[in-house]
Amino acid sequence: MTSDAVTPVLAHVDAHLDESLERLMGLLRLQSISTDPAFKAACDKTADWLVEELAEMGFDAAKHPTTGHPMVVAHDDEGEGFHVLFYGHYDVQPVDPLNLWNRDPFDPAVEETPAGKVIRGRGAADDKGQLMTFVEACRAWMAVHGTLPIKVSMFFEGEEESGSPSLIPYMEAYGEDLKADIALICDTGMFDPQTPAITTALRGLAKLELVITGPNKDLHSGMFGGAARNPAHVLSRILADLHDEDGACTLEGFYDGVPELSNAQKAQWENLGFDADGFLGGVGLSVPAGEKGRSVLEMVWSRPTCEVNGMTSGYTGAGFKTVLPSKASAKVSFRLVGTQDPQAVLKAFEAHVAARIPKDCSFQLLDTEGSPATTMEIDHPAFEAARQALSDEWPKPAAFIGCGGSIPIAGYFQKLLGMDSMLIGFGNDDDQIHSPNEKYDLTSYHKGIRSWVRVLDALSEI
């Protein structure tokens, strides 16, 4: 069902897709890697870019400094009635290992692939391509009708990929400026390339870096090997012991607050016809690695995880160096569900390490950070309106789904501003976000813009 107001806007989107794409390319060229201080100026420039684009469209847009990377906030109050706050992030993940990219990650291009056209570049999917679907939908509405059908505010941060250190302080100070009837967050995926989705369950995240020190300097393994404690061995034991033989995490109390799926939810997920073999097969795997007796969908949507994201010790360059390393370190993260307490998980990890650290080694936990899981309230009429609008655009009807990723902002909007969030995104499982050769399907971009045109219209009717 497509209203009279929507039809010419969709036609405008189709006719001007190349310009929308050009603008996205401009945004993708900006090297806004938030975690690396070397790219601080690039992050700032990216915020400026957004402010200029939004101001040119007619938004009241401004860059707001923080102790880290700036926030971008924009308002258009000319629409009537319902008020949405759209959230996205303009920062991106680091790009290494660079040699695995098929092109410069910051020189984006549309590439032909066997599965169709894709936009290749760092941030294409996470989150620049996604946030631009909403910006371009607004642009088309304004171009055709002069004004938007509802009140729209936008809120873009530049620290999402580096733990959002400025987010809570900013929201505590300037929350009033961000309040709306509902938040829209575009940082999630489709259920599959034909099936759009509204994500209603998000896992939380706890993370840390563990550094173990043994000898006070790197040693010659021939001279000291056998007698001196090797921290690489200690770290291996600690990491190996994080999981039991059935794939469960062994941390004390880890599963406290992990809810069992209701039978109704289980049935709904089973009816989705999720292709577990295809999901794993697409990345070269065949055997689910998680807890025995759980489906793959449960593993990634409703069960907590414990993963080593990186580890290093000793000599890792070319050739061989028979060194006995002084230090060994690992970056470890946990995806949390239900009411799992991130601080309790971090404490349990610390106890796990302390119980396995030999008398003459020491350890540090660095950069510890945690945010709990979030479950959306879907009673708000915006959910059904958006589900209908998405179903009108895509081949298959939209689904309410879970998501393995962590998007703490939804929890913060609820807690700090009393505002529900609706998560709609157009990513696909093979987008390779956080990896080399990140891409966003051209279809995701094009139909993503069209989807928001429909959602804006649908929200004006509730």
Added chain:
Amino acid sequence: MTSDAVTPVLAHVDAHLDESLERLMGLLRLQSISTDPAFKAACDKTADWLVEELAEMGFDAAKHPTTGHPMVVAHDDEGEGFHVLFYGHYDVQPVDPLNLWNRDPFDPAVEETPAGKVIRGRGAADDKGQLMTFVEACRAWMAVHGTLPIKVSMFFEGEEESGSPSLIPYMEAYGEDLKADIALICDTGMFDPQTPAITTALRGLAKLELVITGPNKDLHSGMFGGAARNPAHVLSRILADLHDEDGACTLEGFYDGVPELSNAQKAQWENLGFDADGFLGGVGLSVPAGEKGRSVLEMVWSRPTCEVNGMTSGYTGAGFKTVLPSKASAKVSFRLVGTQDPQAVLKAFEAHVAARIPKDCSFQLLDTEGSPATTMEIDHPAFEAARQALSDEWPKPAAFIGCGGSIPIAGYFQKLLGMDSMLIGFGNDDDQIHSPNEKYDLTSYHKGIRSWVRVLDALSEI
């Protein structure tokens, strides 16, 4: 007991120590890192440097090309009777992590330390400082007496720190040119700073790099975490399982061929008064990490070891990246004793990995390499002559000792040229070879030169 011939040579050494030191500094400035192809030209230049020095002294010296770095061979046949071949290596270990050095590793200097003057720089102890003790002893003999007291050949390789790939082919082709009554090898240490040593037992070495592949690319841990196999977890399990709770290596058949110390040997080592607490305490440790029930001296001299020298997986840069890595790898080496078979150890490691690798992960073993342990025959009269000469130079009498390091050349000399080796070196435990801030005590250099003067004289008497 110092002979009439020796006294003026020792006086010459003392009077010209500064020039000897200047020459060593020149050699230390050459960046001969053999394992890194970027330093190939520097290795070649270092060989040229040695040829020039030796030719200037009167040796018939030449550089011999190999498929890797060149060999340097020099002869002086003017002496009478006994003929020694002196072996050393002119290549050095890589220098990273560079930020832990207190100076540019290739800009050497004499530094004052609380324990006395040291020569600081990469290769100062391993092996440029050591090989120069012999070269400078010869120079002093020739300066004072015109000729050396015995026949001397020298043989320097440039690949010792990168597995000596050209050594065996070279010795097979040109072995006749290297044959002598005995080989002298200067790449080992003192028993302690007061006690010189002749090393009579060397451990062998087996090494490899293990690379485990799980998913075919790095994944987003939120999207795939829990369901996708994480190769960092697999690697941790494999490495953790290499040792049991008592510190013994768990590889099948690993201790085959490991001899027990004779009671006599055990008694001799106990009498050395080795300070195990000081040995470990010097590197910030207090608890021996090796097999339960073994002394620290056994651990480092007579027991085999299994050590992780390096490992890496996933994101190891600054900040955090919630990646689920595609690969995880480790460099592992084994020190071997007795008649342990390096190939059997490598095979046992492969079986250990194969038994722990999940169905949908794969693994590769790269750069596998092995050499067996060596025990010297000390019946040759040169051993007693040298022991006496060393005892004359140093505060305490010389000891016959074991060594944790691996110096495969001694085994090759025996096997390919039927030639016994005598290992005499002046390094100390705190020389930080293979580590940042490598040094060689000025005393090691000065008294090392004087020691060789005495040994040359002693060998002319047998």
